Structure formats: structure tokens, C-alpha cells
Amino acid sequence: MSMDITLVLLALFSAVGLVFTYLAVVERDLVKAVIFSAIQSTAYVAILYLLRAPDIVLVYLPVAVGLYPAAILFLIGKTEKVEEK
Amino acid sequence: MRKYVVLFSIVIATSVLAYLTTYLEAIGLIGLDTRYLAKLFLTFAYNPLARELTAISPEAVTSIVWDFRGIDTFYETAVFYMAIIAALAIYRGIGYPSIQSEKGLSIIVRVVTKLLIPINIAIAVSIAAHGHLTPGGGFQAGAALAVISVLLAVVFSASSFTKVGISLSKAIALRTAGLLAIAAVVFIPVVFSAFTGVQAYLMQNQVKVDSAFAFPAYIQDQLISGTLIWFNLAEFLAVSFGFFVIFMLLSLREDVVKEQLGEDHGH
Numbered sequence: 001m002s003m004d005i006t007l008v009l010l011a012l013f014s015a016v017g018l019v020f021t022y023l024a025v026v027e028r029d030l031v032k033a034v035i036f037s038a039i040q041s042t043a044y045v046a047i048l049y050l051l052r053a054p055d056i057v058l059v060y061l062p063v064a065v066g067l068y069p070a071a072i073l074f075l076i077g078k079t080e081k082v083e084e085k
Numbered sequence: 086m087r088k089y090v091v092l093f094s095i096v097i098a099t100s101v102l103a104y105l106t107t108y109l110e111a112i113g114l115i116g117l118d119t120r121y122l123a124k125l126f127l128t129f130a131y132n133p134l135a136r137e138l139t140a141i142s143p144e145a146v147t148s149i150v151w152d153f154r155g156i157d158t159f160y161e162t163a164v165f166y167m168a169i170i171a172a173l174a175i176y177r178g179i180g181y182p183s184i185q186s187e188k189g190l191s192i193i194v195r196v197v198t199k200l201l202i203p204i205n206i207a208i209a210v211s212i213a214a215h216g217h218l219t220p221g222g223g224f225q226a227g228a229a230l231a232v233i234s235v236l237l238a239v240v241f242s243a244s245s246f247t248k249v250g251i252s253l254s255k256a257i258a259l260r261t262a263g264l265l266a267i268a269a270v271v272f273i274p275v276v277f278s279a280f281t282g283v284q285a286y287l288m289q290n291q292v293k294v295d296s297a298f299a300f301p302a303y304i305q306d307q308l309i310s311g312t313l314i315w316f317n318l319a320e321f322l323a324v325s326f327g328f329f330v331i332f333m334l335l336s337l338r339e340d341v342v343k344e345q346l347g348e349d350h351g352h
Contacts, residue, residue, distance in 0.1 A: 054220035055146040058212060062228040070235040074335040
């Protein structure tokens with residue numbers, strides 16, 4: 001029974017991750033794209049936790065939600081905010 | 086039309102992967118069965134009865150990362166170290182100004198962040214110091230502490246680094262100290278061997294079949310897992326201040342950098 005719930009949650013978070021990956025790719029406003037990417041990472045954190053990899057959760061959470069978006073935002077700040085066609 | 090093709094291919098690919106991983110058991114039955122290799126690691130990660138084979142740590146991941154495949158992890162740390170040297174090379178010759186703009190975010194964000202920073206430090210230190218007992222370790226703790234550098238740069242402005250007493254050279258010195266500490270733990274068995282004549286190997290943790298050398302596994306009945314706690318603490322220092330260096334450099338304002346380089350330097 002708990003196995004079924006795990007699989008359902010895995011499917012749910014995978015779907016959330018997929019949707020926000022798509023949004024991050026098509027979004028032209030790069031700041032918004034970074035935020036979508038961070039939400040996708042949050043979904044992946046949940047997936048990694050459900051797959052029983054708490055060590056990876058601990059490193060993925062600060063890197064993918066904190067450090068990586070921050071680095072990208074610094075770079076956006078030094079270049080342009082909106083992607084051109 | 087193309088959108089539907091993309092969507093269709095994603096659905097097909099996901100279904101095939103789901104089928105392979107669940108019904109065909111391509112990567113083993115998820116969560117129900119433990120594979121042979123995993124059984125080996127679980128048996129020997131913490132096993133006081135097999136002292137020549139164990140890493141004497143109940144945390145299987147840390148046992149693998151710093152004992153069973155320790156030299157891999159050492160080179161990973163070296164790669165991270167080199168990456169930051171590349172960043173420092175790009176910003177070479179640029180002094181970190183003590184005062185940049187004083188602008189930060191609003192008072193609400195500042196107060197909340199001020200409350201969060203001590204919690205963040207406590208969590209990072211506990212992840213590092215308990216890395217051989219519970220999920221976590223040096224890199225995880227370093228990444229957790231590095232978030233503070235982002236918070237300082239974004240919420241309080243880049244000049245806050247100077248205010249809390251972190252200079253660029255201090256951060257570089259601390260991360261180098263971390264790497265040197267890892268190297269020291271790696272070489273201690275060899276030095277011990279040279280002085281006493283007892284057989285010992287590079288990066289050795291516990292006793293081996295032909296070597297009586299071992300790092301202490303307990304301090305007053307408290308499990309410290311030999312080398313693992315020292316590797317975790319040193320890696321914590323190296324990684325966290327490595328990230329500090331990167332974010333201190335990234336948060337430098339462009340006009341400050343250009344001013345120091347002069348007009349004729351294309352940067």
C-alpha cells in the first residue's frame with residue numbers, strides 16, 4: 001500500500017517537474033525562467049527523497065534552489081533580462 | 086503540429102522508461118529488493134566484527150564516498166578547487182573594495198534573513214559533524230553554508246561581507262586550509278609508517294589484513310568513524326569557503342571592476 005502511494009507521489013512530482021521544465025525552456029523573461037527552474041528542482045528534491053536518497057537531497061536542495069539560481073541571476077544582472085528572438 | 090509531436094514523443098519515452106523500470110525490473114525492483122552490491126556495502130559500512138573490511142560508519146553513503154572510493158572524492162574536491170582557481174584567474178588583480186553601494190532589500194527581508202542565518206550555520210555544522218552518522222557530509226554541509234554568501238550579497242549588499250569580517254583573502258585561506266587538512270588526513274598513515282615501520286596505506290581508515298594502523302573509531306564511546314569525521318569537517322571548510330569566493334567575486338559591481346581595470350582593458 002505505501003509502495004503505491006510512493007509511486008503515485010513519484011508520478012505527481014515528475015509531472016510537476018516536467019511542466020516547469022517546459023515553462024523554463026519556453027519562457028523569454030530569463031528571471032521567470034530561473035524561478036520555474038527552481039520550482040522544477042523542488043519537485044526533483046521530493047522525488048529524490050521518495051527514492052530514498054537523503055544525501056542527494058541535502059546537496060541538491062541548496063545547490064539547485066539556492067546557489068544555481070543565484071549564480072544565474074548574477075549573470076542575468078550583468079547581461080540582458082529578456083531573451084531576444 | 087510540432088508541439089503535438091514533442092508532447093507525443095515525451096509521453097512515449099516516459100511510458101517506455103516506466104515500463105522498463107517497473108515491469109521489466111531493468112534496474113531491480115524499486116524499494117522491494119536489495120541488490121547484491123548494495124548488500125555488500127550495507128554489511129561492511131558499519132561492522133565491528135569485520136574490522137579489516139569495515140569503514141566503521143553507519144552512514145553507507147559517507148563510507149563509500151570517503152573510504153571505499155575515497156581517492157575519487159579527493160579528486161572531485163581537487164576539481165572543485167581548480168574551478169575556483171579559474172574564477173580567481175579571471176578576476177586577477179582586482180581588489181575587493183571595502184565599501185560598495187549600501188543598498189539592500191527592505192527591512193522585513195533583512196530581519197527575517199538575520200534570524201535565518203544562525204539557523205543556517207547550525208544546520209550546516211550539524212550536517213558536517215554528523216556526516217558519518219546520518220545522511221549528509223562535507224559537500225552537503227558546505228553547500229548549505231554557501232547559501233549564506235548568496236543571502237549576504239543579495240539581501241544586505243556586497244559590502245556586508247566586509248562588515249561580518251570575511252575578506253576575499255580570508256575565504257581563500259580557509260578553503261585552502263580545508264584542502265590541506267584533507268591532504269594531511271590522507272598522508273598521516275604514510276608518515277606514521279615511515280616513523281614506526283608499521284605497514285600503512287595512503288588514505289587508510291581502519292585496520293587492513295596486512296596493516297595494524299587505524300584511526301581512532303571512538304572518542305570516549307562516541308563514534309567518530311576514524312577518518313570520516315575529519316574528511317567531512319575539512320571538506321565542509323573547503324567547499325563552503327570555495328562557494329564564498331565565487332559569490333564574493335560574482336557580486337562585485339561591474340563599474341567597480343571596470344574602474345580598477347582601466348578603460349583600455351576589454352573584460
